[in-house]
Structures are given as structure tokens and as C-alpha cells.
Amino acid sequence: MFTQASEAPPGSVPGDDEAQLYGPTWTDALSALGEALQQHAADIDKRFYEGVMRLPKSRHILEALSKPEVERLRAQQTRSLYALAAPDLTAATHRATALRVGRICAVMGLDQEELIRVWGLVFAAVHRYVDTTAHAEALRVFARRLTRELALQAQAYQRLQSARQDVLLRITRLAWNTESYTDLISNVIEIIGAHDEVAGCSVGRPDHRGVFRFEAASENVASFIADIEHSRQLQITSIDDDPHGQGSIGRAWRSGRAEHLLSYETDPHAAPWRDVALSEGVRSVVTIPLSEPGRAPMAVLSLYSDLPGGFTGADQRAFIELLQTLLAFAVSRIEHVGGHTRTVPIATRQSWATLLRSDALQMHYQPLLDIRTGRVNKVEALARLQEGERFLAPAEFFPALSSDDFLELYIRGLGQALSHRDRWLKSGIDLKVSVNLPPSALSDVRYFDATQQALQKYRCEPGTLTLEMLETDATLPGLDGARELVKFKALGINLAEDDLGSGHSSLHRLRELPFDWIKIDRSIVSLPGTDALDVLRFIYQLTRLGHSLEKCVVVEGVEGEDLLEAIALLGVDAAQGYWIARPMPAQQVVAWMGNQPGRRASQNPKTPLGKLARLLIWEERLHLISEDQTAFERLEKIFKAAGHAAVPAVSTLAQQDSGCLTCSFTNFFIEMESLLEKESGDSALPHALITAAMQNGQRSADYRLARRQLIDSIMLGAV
Template sequence: MITQDDEMHASNVSANVGEFWHPLQDTAPVGEGREMYGLAGTPQLAALCAAMQHHATDIVSHFHQGLIGLPASKRILDHLTPAEIRYAKSRQRRRLCALSAPELTAADHRAQAIRNGRMHAIVGLNWEDLVRARGVLGEAIFKHIDTSAHGEALCMLSRRMNQDLAWQAEAYQRLQISRHEVLQRITLLAWKTESYTDLISQVVQILGEHDEIAGCAVGRPDRQGVFRFELAAGSTIERYLAGIEKTAPITVGNAAGSQGPTGRAWRSGHVVRSLNIATDPKMVPWRAAALPVGFHSCIAIPLRQPGEPTAAILNLYCPVPGALTGADQIAFVSLLQTILGFAIAGTERLAGNTSTVPYTARRRWSKLLGSDALQMHYQPLLDLTTGQVTKVEALARLQDGDRLLAPGEFFPALSSEDFLTLYKRGLEQALSQSRQWLQAGFALNVSVNLPSSALGDIRYFKVTERALKKSGAAPNQLTLEVLETDAFPLGVDVSQELTKFKALGIQLAEDDLGSGYSSLTRLREVPFDLVKIDRTIVSAVGRDPLETLRFTYQLIQLGHSLNKAVVVEGIEDEGMLEAVVVLGADIAQGYVIARPMPAEQLTEWMACVPRVPDGHAPSTALGTLAARLLVEARKRLM
């Protein structure tokens, strides 16, 4: 809605234009009452419309000359190409004639005004300048139209133009409300999102729906300094990204490919705009990719905390020249930059710096998760008491062409929705395989990783419940592993959530014990059946054998004191295998036993399960050291 101050401002500007716009506004308009529409048979308005059509070119030219005196309008006009200026003038001529047309209806006028208001707001024309431009247009009309011949009709036109301004104000208000909503949604994301991929994937979707933005993308340079767009949104963004990847990759060094907004924003840490891609000489390498998909201006926003290096660049592409340069738009960009800078820093504190994964790879891997490209490999766990293998851990692999990707390669590129797909398909595959092994005479419990985010998302529980029913597998043949290093969702009762899974009849394991921040309370209260000592602990045995074995022993004792079975991961040689037998571990997992393998290979491997070393008569250096440590520990207890 137009405010009282705006109305006063408009009236003051109009009064300065000349007598035409002030005294005549009080003259009774043409037609019945004070109606502005439904005047198709009015001769005075028809005569004015004809005069407008005759003088439209001169009026618009005069109008443009006047706009040069308005700083915001001049900034926009200075960046337009001659073709764009001709097009703008053509639109303004048609618009002027439409406003004076006797057959104009209120509905048509309102729709046209809101479209124009939206366009003026997007190009960054401040509301105050739009009001001033209204006065400039009135002056141009006054100069070329005979007021004595068309006085009453001009009064009607003036009223229509005032109404036009009010409806344009409505468009400005809509966009301002939309900006506030965008910032609110992104602020909420910043508080609750712990993954870089989740954060930027949802941010680009929110921004891609905003009316001022035709496309957006977030990215970072790779190790070679080539900027890689990681996630994007917009109906034509994929064509644009494909075009620049093929013809003019962006770099962040000092080469020619770094002179656009993205490269300069990365180096400087400041927001960089291209007000018109068609006229900006620094956008020449990317112009052929941008203009055909409707990107006419752009802005590169470095995302960083104050005083810190840039972590990523948010690129916004606008459908018209201007690139978010209005006062409200500049404030919007500044708040957006601050919120996302702190949010990305937060994800890095939780998960560390993630590798740069191009948008095309992210999209391809996300699609592959829903196909047969997802393959579960299985690593056996050796029971150190019985010498049997009764459990295997299912580990995801992704076939990407000739490459078989391990989790460390494609996990950083996955969103929360991708992880749900991965869990669902991986669980179904593992349970189906468990049934096949049982039919072949091997009763193997299958262990599957459950992401911490699952405890705040009921869909994971439903997926687990349905998968068990669909497979027909006995629930006790399934173990779900929860990483100790994962931060659980805020406000979630972990014990209560895991108890729901436990009620299905499955087993629960805490993975990577010793690498995170589990409290004794959590270990005691959460219904874990077993704990797994993190591989990074035993991997230190080469640097400090005694301390590594001592810490491993303490964790084994901790697990047993809480009535949990203890698995030691990362066992890669006979000496460490013998040592954990001596120290009292229940189960061992690692390359010395077997590497992860496809299901069909595991069936063959089961015929040659390695033997368990004799913990009572150690024969390796580590086994002997573990026995000595055990003796010392027992002496301290006596």
C-alpha cells in the first residue's frame, strides 16, 4: 500500500511540475461521477489518446532526458545497451498510450502497474526515485500535449497515473515482504543445519524461488584454483553452468578467468556486482552463456566471518540489469552475507572443511543412489571367543562409470534427502542379502550405519520398520550403528528415540567409541548392545605401542563394565589382533581379517575364516606387550 508520506511526497513533486498537474486535479473528470474506467465512448479521452499516440516518441525522449537528472535512474540507464534503451522506450510508449486509452479497465490497469512496479523494484529503482520519475513524466506530457484542448482528459490521466503509482507501491511491498521471508527461512536453517551440503542445497532452493532472482549457485575453488559451482537452483541455471564449464571456467587467481565478479569477490572478500552483463567488459568470457538463459546482471557474495578468509561464494543472477542495487536490496544482500557466513563457519566447526564437489557430480551421484549403482560391500567381524564370523558390516559403494567410489568420496556431496535414500536402499539391499546367506547356511547379522539425523526424522524409523517386514528377515539379524562423533539433533531425547528402534527387535551399536564426546551417562542410558572402538585409536600403535594398548584396554574395560560387547576396529596386522585378544575384546574387525567385499565374494571367503590367536601364549611383540600390561593392571587391583 502507498503510505501517507509517499502520497505527500508525490503531491509535492507534482506541484513543482507546473500548473497542469496541480490545479486540474480538482477539476471534475470526464464520465459519470469520479470513475476512471469504463469510458470507452468518451470523446475527450479518445482525443487525448490520439494525441498521446502522435506525441509518444517525443514525450518518452523528453522523459528519458529528465531521468538522467535522477541519480538512481541515471545509474541504470548508463549501463544499458542501445538496444535495451530502444526496447525500454518502446515499452514506455506503449504504456503511456495504454494509460490514456478510454477502454482501459481497472483490472488491466492494476495488473500492468504491478508488473511495472515489480520490474522497477528488481532493477533497483528506489521508491523515492520512482515518485520523482512520476513528476518527470508529468512534465514531459505537459510540454507536448495542449492542456487547453485536453484539460479534462489530462486530469483523468493524472488520476490514473496516481493510481498507477499506488499499485506499483504494492509490488514494491510484496518484494520487500518476500525478502524478509527469505531471510527468516535462511536464519532458521543457519540455526539448525549442521552439514555444509544441507545448508547450501536448501539456501539455493529458497533463493531460487525469490522473484528477484533468476538463478543462484554456491561454490568454492578446487585445489587447482578452478572455481566449482557445487549446488544451484533456477530454471535455466544448468544450461548456464554447463556453458561456462565448457568454454570459460572461472578461476580465483590472477588469470583472465578470474576477473569476473566471482574471482574478484573471492580474492577481495567484498561483494562484487555486474550491473549489466551485456555491457560489462569484465563479463565478456561468460556473456554468451548468460544472456541466452535470461541472466542480465549478477552479484558475487563472499561468505565468510568478519576477519576470516572467504569460505564460499554465493552467486545470484537477475533477470534484468541492476543486480540488487536498491537500498532495500543492498540491506538484504548484507544480511544474507552475514547469516550465511556464520552458518558455514558453524558447519565447518562441526564437520570440518569438506572437499569441493562440482554441481554436475553432486547431481549425478544423487541420481545414482536411486539406481543399481549403489552397491553394499560387507566386512566380516571375527568373534574372538568362538572364532566364528557371525556379523558383517554393510558399507556403501557407488559405481560411477569405471570408478567404484568409497563413502569418503561421495558422502560429502550428499544432502539429508540423499542420505535417507542411501539408508533406505542400503538397508533393503543388506537385509535381502542376509536372507540369501541364511538360505546358503550362514546366519550373519548385518550391521548398517544409522545417521544421527535419523533420530530427529521419523522417516528413518518407518523405513526400518517397512524394510524388516518386506525382507522377512529376523529383526535380531540387524544391527544399527550410531557414530559417537555425530552431534545429535537439538531437543531430541536420544535414549527415547533409540529405544523405538530397539523395540523392533534389532541390536544397537555405538560406533567409533573414543573418538568423540560420549558421556558415561549416555553410554549407560542409551540401549546399546555393543560398542566399537574407533580405528584411529589402534592406528596409533606404531607411534606409541604402550599407550595405545593401555587406552584400548581401558575402553574395553569400560564397555564390559556397562555390559556391552566390545568390537575393536581397524585391526591391520597379526600383532594387533593378538593384542586385543589378550586385552579381552569380544570382536575384531579390520584388514587383517578381511577387507570389505561384494556379497558373492563373502560367501566364498566364509570357507577360509582366519584363526583367532591364542591369547594365553602370545607370540608377537604387541601380544607380549599386551600381556605385560594386563599383568600390571591386575597387580594394581590387588
């Protein structure tokens, strides 16, 4: 077109009235001009093509075109030229055609200013080959129409740019508010798939073999994606030396940069997928890795076009860069909270969503032991999804569920749990039930409504139902978790904070959120040998904290009698784990309850962990004594009176200072001293510990050494 937007052809007036550009007034003049253009069409076309191929910003796109694509582009240019001189051209037709051509150029990534210069060359060629005197009136109309053409094409470019900004705005909201990877990719596909510039889009990542699996795709490229997914000859890999890893997806995954494939028809890297892509109308693609700077991609997003170009225009590249930044942030934020999820192909996701809405969803139940009574009075409902002969655990299929899937799971799972409870009650088994409440429940009123309806439908006493929520779920950005949880509490149900210690709880959260129970995460109770005392100390402190906030405490992952004995001594209220029972189908619960043994833990520890728990309590009480100056001085007096000999017996201490037994701290110390002497194979070990504590304090190197030796003795079974 023209070197600058202000350089219009001679005689052109951008604001001309349509009556001066269209209609019968110029029929004869424009007809004559059209005939002249026909005579010199080849020369004008040549000037156009030569000019286009010299464009610095757009040339790489044009060079990627196949010969038929070039011919189509030149034919389109010729048609546009003739249309501007057509006597029967109407304002409406001109507008529609110019907007369509402008959109095509914008989608291909052709630079707008360069196209203006090309049209300037075309106009100059027209003046060169056409008698300007004989066709003066027609050329003035032609110039005015060309000016309008430029304005309308610019409008098409601007519309597309505005649409990109709208996409980025919606993706920004999504990046901050989406709670799961599945919801993120589903919504990204919906938003970008509806963008006019994009023929379709997909998200995916390689599996453990390096084979790329699509996890979400827009409907308009679903057939193309399915062809690739179902054919070994078309499968895409992330492997560097594999021909199937040289497309935009494989290169983007390895490089961490957006990779463009300008034409499936001409790019040699596209050879494995050329036929299927062209048959499905896919002409080019850009693949965007979703990764933080300097880190490996977490997934890739591919944008497909039904035109060549591969989204390489300047505005397109800026759009892609911002899109990459937003989505990398979103994926990173989600994985920081929920952890990394494994690759689940589209077909598998769809299959699981279908199974979820069928009888394949079954709730299994794991008993919770009341440590005080040694009996089970509650079970937790755990979802299982039957796929053929196997049952999928939540860790396997939860990451593939959308927010709507989770709502369906909650409604069906809660219904099953309350229905099963009712059946057990009729069999004489009165069990409370606990059901997991997903994160979206606090921002989606449908969960509250479903809970209320289920309680009414199954005539369930609200106090027999506990809803469990992960500690991070009630603290999502922009959400008043306490207020939302109070609504559920108003129904009369109990609330439990699940997996305490696996996330980022704070004292403020524990105090403000209206939980009745806190569940200490199973990851905390993995006891790695010599660190056992530290783990028990953590459990002890969390239990004391929970009790101080008037909350009951459950420890998950109890897989042995030793841990059960230890947590009983530490004051935990309930235990859950394989040592008590594995999750079981509803029909096995009644029989199991009829045969369950009493598991009331002894207060006289027999296991190493139980003895460590007793040692821990002793240390905590000794610390309290040291903070009480009067009590500590009395204890120190008793210790010195014993002459630093063998640890004095209770009776000896009583004779030396009968007042010592009136101090509860001292009395506890004496009892623990006696217990340690019995439990240690070497009585010198507890004596060394007590001596180090009294002489140097519990933070001294001597005390730490004596403590380490005593712990080693207990853990090695020297009892």
C-alpha cells in the same frame, strides 16, 4: 514522480472512485490530451531521461545499460505516459500494468523514492508543454491516475520485499536444521529459485585445479549452467590473472564479498560468457561468497536476473547481506560436524544418484572378530557404488547424496544385507550383520518403517541385525535421540555407536542413548610411535567405561597382530580391520569363512604393543593400590624389606610376609614385576620404575623418566 509521497499533483485524490478515473465520461477530454502529449512526446521524454540520469542512487544501474536497453526503457516510459491518458484504460488493465512496471523497477534495483521524483519531473513537463486551461479536466484525471500508478508500483515494491522476508525466514529454518551440504544446497536452490525476483540460481566452488564447478542449479538456468560446464572456452576459474576469473564468481571467491555484474551486455568482465548468457535470457548476476568473517569462502551462491541491475538496490543489498550471513553459518555448522566435503559437479551428483537406484549399488562385507573365541560371527555391510570399472567407497560418494538418496541407500542396502545373510545361512554360515543408519533416520519415520518391513520380508531374527549410528547423529538439535532409538530397539535389534572418539560424545550421551555396542574410531588407533601407550590408555579407559555401562566394545582399524594382542589384553570384545579381513563382495564370504584361521589372541604378550598393554594394566592396578592405604603400606613394607636390591622374587616376598599373597593387588604386582623383568632387556629398567613409583609416586619426574626409558626399550625391541 514527486519529491515526497505526500506531494501529489494538484487535484489528485488517492481514494477516488474508479468511476471518476475510467470509463466513457472522460473520453473526449483524454483523447484531446493524448494528441497534445503526442505533439510534445520528444520534449517530455528528454526531460524524463535527463532527470533519470541525475539520480544518485540509480544512475549506476542506468549507466550500465546498453544503448538498446536505454531505448527500451525510454520507450516503456513513453508508453506508460500515453497509457495514463488513454480513454480506454480500465482499472484492471491499469492495475496489471502498474504492478508489472513496478516489479521491473524493483527487480532492477531502481530506488523507489527517486522514481517518484522522476515522475514529478514528467508531470511538470506535461504542465509545461500542454495547455493546462484547455485540458484542465483531463489533467485532473491524469493526475489521479498517476497517483494510483504510484500506489500500485509501491505495492509491487512491497510485495517483493515481503517475498524476500519469506525467503530469509525459510533459509533461517534451513540453516538450523539441515544435516548435510548436499541437502543444504538443494533446498537453497529450491527456495531461492522460486523467488519472483530471481531468474535462477546456482551453488558451486572451485575444484583442486581452480576451475569452478557448479554443484546445484535451478531448472530455469540449467541450460545456461550446462553450457558453461561443458565448454572449456566458457569455464570459470578462481585464478586472479585469468580472464575467466574476472566474472562475479571468480571475484567473489577471491574477495570474500558479494560481487555484482550489472549487465552481461556491457560489462567487459562478462565478455567470455556474454553470448551464452544473453541467448539464455540471463542479463545480470550477483555472486555471494559463503564464508565466515576473515575466512576463505566455502562455496558461492549466484543469483541471476533476466533484467539488468545485478541486485544492487538498497533493499536487495540488505537481503543479500542477510542471506550471506545465514548460509555462511549453515555451511560452517555442517562442516564443523561432518567435515569439509570435496567439490562434486552437478552431472556427477546426478549420475551417482542414478547409479544408487540400480544394480551398481553393491554391499561389501567386513568381518568382525570375537576376541574371546577368536572366530568371526558378524560382518558389517559397507556400501560400494560401481562406476565403470571401479568401486566408489562411501567417503567418495556419500557427501554428494541428498536425504532422499540416503533413504534409498538404506532401503536397498538393508535389503541386500538381509538377503545375503539368508543365503549364507542356507550354506551353513550363521553370521550376524551390521548396517549403517544415517542421521536423518531419527527424524524420518520412513527409516523405521523400512527396517520393520525388511525384517518381515526376509524373516530375519531381529537380534541378528545391528544398526550403527555415528555418535553425533543421535544428538542433533531439537531431536530426542534416545526416544527415537528406543523405537528401533523395540524391534529387537541391536544398536551400535559408530566411530566413538571422532566426535563429541559425553558420559551423558553414552549413558542415555540405548546402544548395545560402541565402536572405537580407527583414528584413535593410529599409533604414532612413542605415543602408543597413551593411545592404548585411551582404548583401555573407553573399554572400561563401555563395560561399566553394560555395552560391548569394538576397536576399528586393527591392521596388525600387535594391536590385536594389545586390545585383547585390554579387554576389548571385538576387532575389525584389515588384519582380520578387508571388505569383500557377498559371494566371497562363504569361502572366506571356510578358510578363516583362528585368531585368538594370547594372554602372554609377545609384541611391543602387547607388552605396553600389560604395562598399562600394571600401572592402573598400582594406582589402585596407592589409593588403598592398607595395601600400599604392606607393599611398601615388602619393598623396604627387600633392601632396595634386585627386585625380589615371589618366593622371597612370600617368606618375608606370607600375608602379602592374600592381597590381590600385591599378588598382581608380584606377577607383573616378574613379567617386566623377563620382558625388559635390562632388568634395571623395571627396577627403576618400581623404585620411582614406591619412593616418589607415579606423578613424579623420576617415575616419568623411568617409564619413558622402559617404553623406549620395549618399542625398540630390546626383548
